[in-house]
Amino acid sequence: MLTSPAPQRLASCLLAALLLVGNAFGQSPAPTWKAGVAKTVITPKETIWMAGFGSREKPSEGVRQDIYVRAAALQDADGKTAVIATLDLAGIEKEMADAIAERCGREFNLPRDRLVLNISHTHSGPVAGLVLMPLYDLTAQQREVVRKYTDDVIAKSVETIGQAIKALQPATVEFGQSLAGIAVNRRRATQRSLPGPVDHDVPVLAIRTPDKKLVAVLVGYAAHATALNDYLISNDWPGFALSEIEQRHPGVTALFLQGCGGDANPLPRRVEKLARMYGEILAFAVDEVLRGRMTPLTGSLRTTLETTEVPFHHVPTRAELDQRSHDANPFVRQHAKRLLEVLARDGKIAATYPYPVQVWQFGKELTFIALGGEVVVDYSLRLKARYGFDRTWVAGYSNDILAYIPSRRVLNEGGYEGGESMIYFGRPSRFGAAVEEIIVEKVNDLVEQTTDIQ
Ligand SMILES: [Zn+2]
Structure with a gap:
């Protein structure tokens, strides 16, 4: 019974051809x-x-x-x-x-x-x-x-x-x-x-x-x-x-x-x-x-x-924080006090961040x-x-x-971004050296997961 292309198929072929022509001239595509x-x-x-x-x-x-x-x-x-x-x-x-x-x-x-x-x-x-x-x-x-x-x-x-x-x-x-x-x-x-x-x-x-x-x-x-x-x-x-x-x-x-x-x-x-x-x-x-x-x-x-868990380089002990809570620098003091509060509340300071x-x-x-x-x-x-x-x-x-x-690179170079800025964000220490690899690996996993295999 099927001897000629259905009218809709012909129409969509024509549309596809027109789109190709349109794109060849740098025109906008049809709204998908x-x-x-x-x-x-x-x-x-x-x-x-x-x-x-x-x-x-x-x-x-x-x-x-x-x-x-x-x-x-x-x-x-x-x-x-x-x-x-x-x-x-x-x-x-x-x-x-x-x-x-x-x-x-x-x-x-x-x-x-x-x-x-x-x-x-x-x-x-x-x-x-x-x-x-x-x-x-x-x-x-x-x-x-x-x-x-x-x-x-x-x-x-x-x-x-x-x-x-x-x-x-x-x-x-x-x-x-x-x-x-x-x-x-x-x-x-x-x-x-x-x-x-x-x-x-x-x-x-x-x-x-x-x-x-x-x-x-x-x-x-x-x-x-x-x-x-x-x-x-x-x-x-x-x-x-x-x-x-x-x-x-x-x-x-x-x-x-x-x-x-x-x-x-x-x-x-x-x-x-x-x-x-x-x-x-x-x-x-x-x-x-x-x-x-x-x-x-x-x-x-x-x-x-x-999320992927990125590690901190070091989780300070209670003794370290006690000492820092008397530091001459008010930001260091505040930071230590805040972490001591976390320690009192949760019993620990997380060693990683999601x-x-x-x-x-x-x-x-x-x-x-x-x-x-x-x-x-x-x-x-x-x-x-x-x-x-x-x-x-x-x-x-x-x-x-x-x-x-x-x-x-930035961790190795030292300085503000990988170092003392962590205090202003209330984090326990700088990130561990693996931070870049862990994040890049997660990106790779998610790119693979979302890649269209057609
Ligand atoms: Zn900034």
Whole structure:
């Protein structure tokens, strides 16, 4: 009975042929995705302690630019929904991320592995949650302001993620990259004998409507948001980048994802003009990507998030902590007292930390890796070398800003990122030498687990 191709099959063959022709001319692909975006202001309404620098002596004195939580929801052709949410904060600890994720799971049926929470690491944002608490000397009243603000950010994050999911519309999603020379290896800036690698990639996801109207841009870059250090609330240079991108493309929502910028600073700095310039440079780099040929993401989305136990080099004994609790340095004293409290409460101090590694694969075209903590540059360079510099995006500062995450190189070199910074994060000691291998091995496992075998 079947002698000629069914009309639907013929139609889909024709469609496939047209798509091939379309792609050959660099046109956008047919919409196999749905996408939705939302953003909400999270600028604190009252004066509040500012995060990132321990040297500040008073709370905020005003607002330079509004700060936001932003969310981009993506749904693949199989109906699988995942969300990238970005917060203009210096940090987010596990407890705060879990609170947001747990409510998103309950209210929107969004599994934990399908939610990325990335922070810009602005050092001109308010203190929120518990990250770096040992760095700040807050009164009870200031702590209460932070507690209320944290609750507000959690509620607004959940709301914004819900709005992005609700806004899902047919869309195309494309990936491309540019380069921008904003980041300087800050360890080399102070110690000229060090090699000082940097990652200058500017990964971009462009979300467009089926008729090619740009709806959203997700852009990554690896450098601390520390161009400014005064008492005005802002999202530092990434905030200027986002407003510049949104001004150049009216109606578009832009999201910034911090990369493995643990040992990178924008230099020179400390002048608003420079922060604006870095923002403009990133916006120019984004436009370069948008003008060029981008890779349409066509496959299905595969997601996973797991933790791996990273060891501390040394767990201090009670006697060591007793001694340190009388140290001349107030940060060392505080740190020791806090660990003694943990010891009294739990009977032990954990020798490892459950480190979060998240991997999303967009078909065969893009591997997106989101790592916890202040990840140094060696991780992104190593992972991109392994999975392809042209098709891999490595975000740091995601899901739990537990500490700096040094590489073997940084641990060997010594210095702040792998060393004394651990005190400000309240960790028992520096990480053990195996930290890089353990994390990279976990990434490898998860990439394998999510690789489409077709
Ligand atoms: Zn930092």
